[in-house]
Amino acid sequence: EVQLVQSGAEVKKPGESLKISCKASGYSFTNYWIGWVRQMPGKGLEWMGIIYPGDSDAKYSPSFQGQVTISADTSSSTAYLQWSSLEASDTAVYYCARMGYYQNAFDIWGQGTVVTVFS
Amino acid sequence: QSALTQPASVSGSPGQSITISCTGTSSDIGGYNFVSWYQQHPGKTPKLLIYELNNRPSGVSNRFSGSKSGNTASLTISGLQAEDEADYYCSSYTNTNSLEVFGGGTKLTVL
Numbered sequence: 355e356v357q358l359v360q361s362g363a364e365v366k367k368p369g370e371s372l373k374i375s376c377k378a379s380g381y382s383f384t385n386y387w388i389g390w391v392r393q394m395p396g397k398g399l400e401w402m403g404i405i406y407p408g409d410s411d412a413k414y415s416p417s418f419q420g421q422v423t424i425s426a427d428t429s430s431s432t433a434y435l436q437w438s439s440l441e442a443s444d445t446a447v448y449y450c451a452r453m454g455y456y457q458n459a460f461d462i463w464g465q466g467t468v469v470t471v472f473s
Numbered sequence: 474q475s476a477l478t479q480p481a482s483v484s485g486s487p488g489q490s491i492t493i494s495c496t497g498t499s500s501d502i503g504g505y506n507f508v509s510w511y512q513q514h515p516g517k518t519p520k521l522l523i524y525e526l527n528n529r530p531s532g533v534s535n536r537f538s539g540s541k542s543g544n545t546a547s548l549t550i551s552g553l554q555a556e557d558e559a560d561y562y563c564s565s566y567t568n569t570n571s572l573e574v575f576g577g578g579t580k581l582t583v584l
Contacts, residue, residue: 458507
């Protein structure tokens with residue numbers, strides 16, 4: 355079964371760092387893009403960025419460039435989204451999703467990781 | 474970049490057809506057929522309904538269809554059912570930065 359399994363919910367303080375994960379299984383991890391999508395409480399989906407694990411080529415939406423880092427570890431078939439210094443406005447659900455089976459569409463989604471940042 | 478523009482809400486009665494619009498520019502929807510639509514029920518993960526403008530993944534009901542006219546893409550749901558009540562998001566490739574952008578989302582209410 356093709357699936358993406360994300361790490362569990364996180365509660366952090368402003369200024370702290372964080373790295374959440376997205377483990378892929380059931381397909382060739384290096385042959386498909388993995389993207390990250392933010393959904394703030396009660397709001398819509400926001401396209402953050404994407405990575406091609408085969409060569410670690412990462413691209414970021416302008417709104418998120420410099421704010422987060424996307425990476426991938428092919429040995430564990432896991433993609434990551436990380437922050438060096440969290441802010442309260444980073445409170446959201448973060449989804450990873452696969453792109454490439456269908457052109458420019460996310461066909462497989464992780465279950466989401468809830469990140470809560472408060473002091 | 475700015476999100477694609479969707480109506481905040483639409484509604485319809487069971488059995489009816491409804492259409493959700495998604496307006497962009499010539500840099501995204503108008504210039505390419507890389508338009509996708511997603512369905513998200515409350516508290517659930519988004520689900521791909523339509524890819525490449527008018528194609529359905531295996532398992533998606535043929536009651537869902539996509540189309541485009543100029544800079545506006547549309548999702549039509551025919552034979553509306555109670556289970557269709559959800560949020561719907563469009564997405565398009567944009568040549569602004571060779572990435573993708575989502576619409577703001579539309580809440581569908583089945584009356």
